[in-house]
Amino acid sequence: MKKGIGVSKGYAVGKAYVIGADVSLHFKETAGNPVVEADRLTKALELSRKQIEAIVEKAHEKMDVKNVKIIESHLNFLEDPAFTGEAFNKIKQESVSAEKAISDITQTLYNTFSAFEDGYMKERAADIRDVGSRILRNLTGRSRETDFAGLPAGTVVFAHDLKPSDTAQIDKERIFAFVTETGGATSHTAILAKALGIPAVVGCRDILADVRGGDTVIVDGVSGEVLVRPDADLIKKYWTLKKQFNQKKEEGKQTIGRKICFQDGRRILIAANIGGIKDIEAAVKSGAEGVGLFRTEFLYMNRASMPTEEEQFRIYREAAELLEGRPLTIRTLDIGGDKSLPYLVMDKESNPFLGLRAIRLCLQNPDLFQTQLRAILRASAFGNIQIMFPMISCMEELNRAKDVLNTCKLQLEREGVRFCSSIPTGMMIEIPSAALTAEEFAKQVDFFSIGTNDLTQYTLAVDRMNESISDLYNPLHPAVLRLIQMTISAAHQSGIPCCLCGELASSEQAIPLLMEYGLDEFSVSPGMIAETRNTLLQCIVHKGEQSL
Ligand code: PEP
Ligand code: MG
Secondary structure, three states, rough: EEEEEEOOOOOEEEEEOOOOOOOOOOOOOOOOOHHHEEEHHHEEEEEEEHHHHHHHHHHHHHEEEEEHHHHHHHHHHOHHHHHHHHHHHHHHHOEHHHHHHHHHHHHHHHHHOOOOOOOOHHHHHHHHHHHHHHHHHHHHHOOOHHHHOOOOEEEEEOOOOOOOOHHHHOOOOOEEEEOOOOOOOOHHHHHHHHHHHOOEEEEEOOOOHHOOOEEEEEEEEEOEEEEEOOHHHHHHHHHHHHHHHHHHHHHHHEEEEEEEEOOOOOOOEEEEEEEEOOOHHHHHHHOOOEEEEEOHHHOOOOOOOOOOOOHHHHHHHHHHHHHHOOEEEEOOOOOOOOOOOOOOOOOOOOOOHOOOOOOOOOOOHHHHHHHHHHHHHHHHOOOOEEEOOOOOOOOOHHHHHHHHHHHHHHHHHHHOOOOOOOOOOOEEEEEEHHHHHHHHHHHHEEEEEEEEHHHHHHHHHHOOOOHHHHHHHHOOOOOHHHHHHHHHHHHHHHOOOOOOHHHHHHOOHHHHHHHHHHEEEEEHHHHHHHHHHHHHHHHHHHHOOOOO
16 A cells, blocks of 8 residues: 545546556557567667657757756667567567567566665666656557547556646546646646546655556545555445445535525635636536636647637637626636646746746736737626736736736727726735735735635745645645735725635635635635535534525
8 A cells, every 4th residue: 555645535446557657458468470569669669769869859959968868868778688678578488569568577677776775776767667658659659648548437547747738638437536656735737636526646656666557456535545456355445435425425515505604794605716618517516606716727738739819718708608697717827837838938947836937927928918818808798707817926017917908908999899898807816925915916906816725835935746745735834824814804904805716725624714714705626616615504503603
């Protein structure tokens, strides 16, 4: 049994599909003709060589010599008798497929290198896995991105890491859970898992050394435990837990339609965090009273070019219409940090979370920013839309963002295009400097939304992605709580509402506190709406208040 961080509740029993080591389910293990298999392997090695050489050539332009040498070393693996040489032997002697030969040897060498104490040798394990995985992809003709496409129902995906763009492609009908070796509780990969409502464990170190494609596995998204090749009793126990969990989830839905309100007329709204239109149905079904955070960056991922103004306009309009008058808070593009776009060239940064991210990137790319703002404005004629700027750290940034918005409004006016000229415009409070000066900001915007995922990492200097310091990542730290409290009171002093859309909004421990601070809106992933509502309902009953 290995333990990581349970980031999306629930239990899964399924078959492992391993990305990286790529000892996958999806190839034939035996082969009829060893000559054909050897030929296939030769071709796949040649293709791999070309690919690596192209990467090396590019790397020379961007990386230092040391890092280029690491990639160059992958070329040597292609000719290593202990690796590919051994694979050819296996094909000949055991009549296995080329995939099976490469996959077995990759796993054996990976285990050998991982067992070394020496850091250099340990790192070779990752290299071997990388090369093995490339050869396998070339053999099967599957790219890493399309690997998910043909997976059968009941698959549990294991990977060293999953990019948010990978996770966004997961189809929950077939993929029952995933486990990664890296990542923290509020990494975007974890957030997406929650939105999908599939159990997930991240930061499960060295799990790839234990698991092989096709193994039966159990994922406990509550405790963070991952069990490989469990016995029949354990499987039975987890099927029961899964059943009970789902039953509880269903029970939670019985409070749909109940509103959180106090005797003095004060209301608390429960809204949803979404990554695309497909999340709206689940959100509304669970009783969301609006969308408190639309992470628009996911519209820009998994495609070859930037979405046009027209494409975005259609999506925002459809989202607003699906919500039938409920508010839709569209956050402008938040790329950078752990999220990148294949078609947007960005320099390598040593601290991407402190670098060119979100509003900073938009302000440096006016065309990109204006395209999105125009699309949002146009859609505002068709529903209850509000705009939200992420990662604001100083007043100048907010002013510049508002200037671009005004320019777009003027353009549309001149063009005679309809939009809501008084569209509510708010900002995220997710940087300590913004929380500390919230009084000034509150006079300049229509609403706040506190992003505790980032506010925690920036206040405590703890990378939200780094599993090795995940015990220090504590959104309930008094410093973070004080910043939240300050932000809410600053908002109320200026008469504007304050939402919280970080993961903390659905924490059972935090909800009573946030309610006491006077938070107006809890925006949580669709899968957590029922639970959040139930916790809030319990709190107000406890206070002798009533719900509608
Ligand atoms: C946050 O930082 O809390 C937030 C909601 O934004 P994201 O997780 O997308 O950075
Ligand atoms: Mg954030």
